[in-house]
Amino acid sequence: MAEEPVAAKKGASFKPILWGFMFTVAMVSFPGLVLLVVVGLVPTFVAFMVDKAPKKYLAFCVAGMNLSGVFPAMIDLWQGANDIKAAVNIITNVFELTVMYAAAAFGWLIYMAIPPVVAALMAVAAQQRIMQLRASQREMINEWGQDIAQGYGGATIETGGKPTDG
Amino acid sequence: MAEATPELDTVAADTDAAPEPPAEAGPEPQGANGDVNGGADDAGENAEPEAALTGDGLVTPLISTNEFTTEVSFPGEPVVINERFEVFPARPLPEMNSPSARAFEAEDRLQPANPVFALVCMPEIPARQNVINSIAGDDLQGIIKLHDAGTVEWASLNRWCQVLILERPLGGRVTDALQSNIEEFQKADIVREVLQQGMEALQYLQIRGHVHRALRPDNLFFRDAEKEDIIFGEFMSAPPGFDQPIAFETPERAMASPGGRGYGDSSDDNYALGATVGFLLQTSSPVAGMNAEQIIHSKITRSSYQTIVGANLLTATLVEPLRGLLEDDAHQRWDFDNYEMWTNGQRVPAAQSSARQRSPRALKFGPYEHTGPRSLAYAMSLRPDTSIKLVRDGTLETWLARGIEDQELADLVTGAIAASKAKEDETRDADSILMTQILLLMDPLSPVQYKGAHFMTDGFGSALATETIRGGNVKDLAEAVAHQLPTKSLELQVGGLAASISDDQLFQELRLHLQRTEPGYGVERCLYVANPNLPCRSPLLGGRYIDHIEDILPALNEAEADADAKQRPYDRHLAAFLGSHFSEDLDGFLDEADSPDDAAAVLTILKMYARIQAVLQLPEMVGLAKWLGGLMGPVIRQYKSRATRRLLEAEVPKLVRIGWLADLLGLMNNTDARLRDASDYADAQNAFREADDEIERIEANSDPNSDAVQRGSKQTAAVISIIIMCILVTMMILTN
Numbered sequence: 083m084a085e086e087p088v089a090a091k092k093g094a095s096f097k098p099i100l101w102g103f104m105f106t107v108a109m110v111s112f113p114g115l116v117l118l119v120v121v122g123l124v125p126t127f128v129a130f131m132v133d134k135a136p137k138k139y140l141a142f143c144v145a146g147m148n149l150s151g152v153f154p155a156m157i158d159l160w161q162g163a164n165d166i167k168a169a170v171n172i173i174t175n176v177f178e179l180t181v182m183y184a185a186a187a188f189g190w191l192i193y194m195a196i197p198p199v200v201a202a203l204m205a206v207a208a209q210q211r212i213m214q215l216r217a218s219q220r221e222m223i224n225e226w227g228q229d230i231a232q233g234y235g236g237a238t239i240e241t242g243g244k245p246t247d248g
Numbered sequence: 249m250a251e252a253t254p255e256l257d258t259v260a261a262d263t264d265a266a267p268e269p270p271a272e273a274g275p276e277p278q279g280a281n282g283d284v285n286g287g288a289d290d291a292g293e294n295a296e297p298e299a300a301l302t303g304d305g306l307v308t309p310l311i312s313t314n315e316f317t318t319e320v321s322f323p324g325e326p327v328v329i330n331e332r333f334e335v336f337p338a339r340p341l342p343e344m345n346s347p348s349a350r351a352f353e354a355e356d357r358l359q360p361a362n363p364v365f366a367l368v369c370m371p372e373i374p375a376r377q378n379v380i381n382s383i384a385g386d387d388l389q390g391i392i393k394l395h396d397a398g399t400v401e402w403a404s405l406n407r408w409c410q411v412l413i414l415e416r417p418l419g420g421r422v423t424d425a426l427q428s429n430i431e432e433f434q435k436a437d438i439v440r441e442v443l444q445q446g447m448e449a450l451q452y453l454q455i456r457g458h459v460h461r462a463l464r465p466d467n468l469f470f471r472d473a474e475k476e477d478i479i480f481g482e483f484m485s486a487p488p489g490f491d492q493p494i495a496f497e498t499p500e501r502a503m504a505s506p507g508g509r510g511y512g513d514s515s516d517d518n519y520a521l522g523a524t525v526g527f528l529l530q531t532s533s534p535v536a537g538m539n540a541e542q543i544i545h546s547k548i549t550r551s552s553y554q555t556i557v558g559a560n561l562l563t564a565t566l567v568e569p570l571r572g573l574l575e576d577d578a579h580q581r582w583d584f585d586n587y588e589m590w591t592n593g594q595r596v597p598a599a600q601s602s603a604r605q606r607s608p609r610a611l612k613f614g615p616y617e618h619t620g621p622r623s624l625a626y627a628m629s630l631r632p633d634t635s636i637k638l639v640r641d642g643t644l645e646t647w648l649a650r651g652i653e654d655q656e657l658a659d660l661v662t663g664a665i666a667a668s669k670a671k672e673d674e675t676r677d678a679d680s681i682l683m684t685q686i687l688l689l690m691d692p693l694s695p696v697q698y699k700g701a702h703f704m705t706d707g708f709g710s711a712l713a714t715e716t717i718r719g720g721n722v723k724d725l726a727e728a729v730a731h732q733l734p735t736k737s738l739e740l741q742v743g744g745l746a747a748s749i750s751d752d753q754l755f756q757e758l759r760l761h762l763q764r765t766e767p768g769y770g771v772e773r774c775l776y777v778a779n780p781n782l783p784c785r786s787p788l789l790g791g792r793y794i795d796h797i798e799d800i801l802p803a804l805n806e807a808e809a810d811a812d813a814k815q816r817p818y819d820r821h822l823a824a825f826l827g828s829h830f831s832e833d834l835d836g837f838l839d840e841a842d843s844p845d846d847a848a849a850v851l852t853i854l855k856m857y858a859r860i861q862a863v864l865q866l867p868e869m870v871g872l873a874k875w876l877g878g879l880m881g882p883v884i885r886q887y888k889s890r891a892t893r894r895l896l897e898a899e900v901p902k903l904v905r906i907g908w909l910a911d912l913l914g915l916m917n918n919t920d921a922r923l924r925d926a927s928d929y930a931d932a933q934n935a936f937r938e939a940d941d942e943i944e945r946i947e948a949n950s951d952p953n954s955d956a957v958q959r960g961s962k963q964t965a966a967v968i969s970i971i972i973m974c975i976l977v978t979m980m981i982l983t984n
Contacts, residue, residue, distance in 0.1 A: 135962070137959070137962075137963070137966075139959075139962035139963055139965060139966040140962070142966035142969060142970060143965050143966050143968075143969040144969075145969075146966070146969035146970040146971075146972060146973035147969055147972065147973060149973050149977070150972065150973045150976040150977060153976070153977050153980055154980060157980060157981075157984055161984070189969050192965050192968060192969050192972075193962070193965050193966075193969070195965075196961065196964060196965035196968055197958065197961030197962050197964070197965055198952070198961070199961075200957075200960065200961035200964040200965070201952040201957045201958070201960075201961045202952070204950065204957050204960060204961065205950045205951075205952060205957070208946045208947075208949070208950035209950070211942075211946055212943050212946050212947065215939040215942055215943050215946075216943070218935075218939055219936055219939050219940070222932050222935065222936050223936075224890065225889060225890050225891060225932070226888050226889060226890065226929055226932050226933075227888065227890065229888070230888075230929070230932055230933055230936050231936060
């Protein structure tokens with residue numbers, strides 16, 4: 083028992099180091115790609131920081147679309163020189179940058195537009211389910227009488243312990 | 249019809265005369281003066297109603313039955329007994345009436361020349377069914393022949409009555425002949441024949457295992473038109489001794505109420521024959537006009553012979569048998585052997601005169617001065633209120649010890665008083681119990697006399713039946729048994745309790761039944777246990793005369809047509825009758841049938857009746873099945889499933905049409921179906937509860953502003969975004 087917090091503490095302290103190590107390796111191995119991703123995914127980082135929700139749905143929405151916008155540039159870079167210069171060329175290209183950030187904006191738009199629609203759909207589904215359950219309960223009352231609706235609430239006690247014709 | 253009773257004008261000249269005691273009957277009744285005769289007023293109060301009830305001791309008044317009187321004008325169709333004898337309700341035969349039964353003309357279909365008449369018994373008086381069953385169809389020497397018996401619905405009463413088909417005596421009543429203008433020697437011959445043929449008849453009856461107990465002058469007939477063959481009249485329409493005027497009963501049995509005089513034995517018949525002959529033999533009776541107390545007091549103090557037989561005899565040749573037959577000590581009373589010795593001219597040993605306890609100092613109580621404990625006990629029994637003072641102030645103990653000089657009896661009385669004082673806090677009836685015990689100690693032969701109940705131990709059953717039927721004092725009888733007073737009486741008889749163990753067992757059983765008040769127990773159970781031949785008095789039977797358990801369910805089956813369908817075919821009398829008559833122990837059923845739960849009670853009744861139908865192998869009973877099936881609502885409602893209920897409701901009419909209660913019971917009492925129903929109901933309850941919980945949960949979580957919806961919708965947005973990304977990336981990869 084006493085060891086778990088220590089292990090968690092060790093894991094927590096090790097994680098940034100691991101991320102730092104991986105970033106360093108990537109930076110050394112693919113400097114252009116890393117530069118492109120860092121610049122291209124700025125809206126995602128912003129969204130990640132802005133989103134206070136624990137599950138970071140906004141960040142996921144923005145990140146998904148943002149990544150879609152960055153991915154063509156990544157392919158170009160991968161198929162091209164794949165160095166820092168090529169990366170700079172891409173990120174200085176307004177059109178490329180607009181595609182990346184517009185995609186991120188579309189992701190933000192999804193985050194803004196989808197939830198109300200989904201909430202409405204969920205409400206309809208809930209009502210549908212409630213109707214189903216109510217119908218099922220009505221069938222049970224028809225089969226077993228009103229007592230079944232009151233039985234677990236003390237109805238048998240109220241009727242003196244005798245079954246009613248309900 | 250009531251006035252048609254044959255009256256003994258020769259011996260009971262003035263039945264309406266005021267009951268003034270004659271000079272020879274004892275001291276003149278005293279006034280209310282004196283220290284212990286305050287009960288004289290009680291005597292007047294008590295004696296009058298008793299005299300009214302029992303006539304003047306010589307005749308039995310016809311039992312009031314206004315319902316029967318309408319019969320004369322009722323043009324009813326003949327009723328047929330056992331497909332042989334036709335009884336004509338519109339043709340009464342008042343000259344053949346019995347006190348407890350009414351006579352009507354009848355015809356024998358098989359033998360029209362066979363002279364018969366019908367006696368219709370009062371439906372409310374217990375006939376001696378065992379006697380009827382035993383002698384029906386038999387020729388009994390010296391006894392009127394009972395050809396047949398049956399029960400029919402008597403239209404004018406709207407009740408089922410026991411009908412006895414008897415041979416019709418062609419010579420009429422013996423008393424009519426004695427009242428006619430014949431010579432005295434002829435009368436003496438007739439009386440001599442009464443004695444001769446009567447003794448032979450009683451001996452034959454004893455061999456058959458019965459006693460007559462209805463021997464009195466107006467119950468003697470000539471069988472033939474020539475008036476030679478004398479026969480005794482019927483004795484099965486009422487309990488033993490019930491119809492007897494007290495003059496023809498031994499003193500102790502005369503003290504009991506008419507219903508409680510007891511079965512008795514052949515010595516009681518011999519006594520009644522002696523009294524009958526004594527009355528027929530006299531031109532005037534010494535007891536005419538005496539009331540019951542005067543006659544009994546005289547019998548106790550002077551002897552029955554001196555009371556009944558006066559000086560004006562038709563012939564003196566019968567004095568010896570009269571003296572022997574009227575001997576008050578039953579053990580010294582003439583039996584058949586003594587009589588035979590006398591008829592053979594042999595000398596019959598004289599009865600040893602019992603050393604009667606007499607006090608030189610008479611104790612005045614009531615209208616008489618008493619010198620013996622028996623007469624005092626009888627007088628005390630008629631005046632319980634003043635008697636208890638006599639006991640409490642020590643007068644009685646002192647008189648017994650110093651007057652009678654019976655220290656042992658005085659000590660017993662002292663012990664009883666001391667025991668009563670110890671129990672005063674336990675029961676309110678301590679005084680009455682004490683009085684009963686003291687009366688029994690003073691006169692062990694006397695009946696149990698507790699409050700208003702006066703009965704011989706062998707007459708408890710008929711006493712209870714009589715009081716129940718007349719709506720009389722059943723409570724006192726029940727209390728007497730509950731206080732074990734009959735056992736006390738049996739203990740004091742010759743031979744003690746050991747000689748009467750079966751009688752005591754009966755009273756102990758009755759006592760146990762009285763301790764319970766549920767249907768099937770209590771007084772009703774005692775009634776049928778003590779009177780196995782009494783018809784069931786349940787109103788549900790619609791007045792039918794049902795005295796066999798085999799007939800109960802068929803009677804209910806018939807009664808269903810007129811019954812209230814909402815009423816259960818079960819009540820206290822039915823329960824008690826079934827409990828006492830069925831060969832198996834029904835107590836478990838009786839207990840459950842009293843359940844406050846309608847379903848349990850009705851189902852138990854069905855179980856019980858199904859069991860009876862099966863055990864007694866009774867036929868199909870559609871009516872009763874319909875009646876019970878209509879009451880199965882609470883049982884059906886015990887099933888929770890509506891579908892099962894509908895199924896049962898559809899099945900019940902089908903089974904009702906079959907008429908087997910066991911089939912109906914099988915449907916209603918299916919344990920597997922009940923368990924399955926209960927299990928399914930529990931499952932359904934859980935499912936309903938879960939659905940309720942889910943609805944509640946959904947309602948709570950379907951609000952657009954709720955966390956769940958917000959979280960779900962945002963999650964959906966994120967998923968959509970990632971899916972789009974995946975699609976686009978895949979397409980880009982594929983296009984490159």
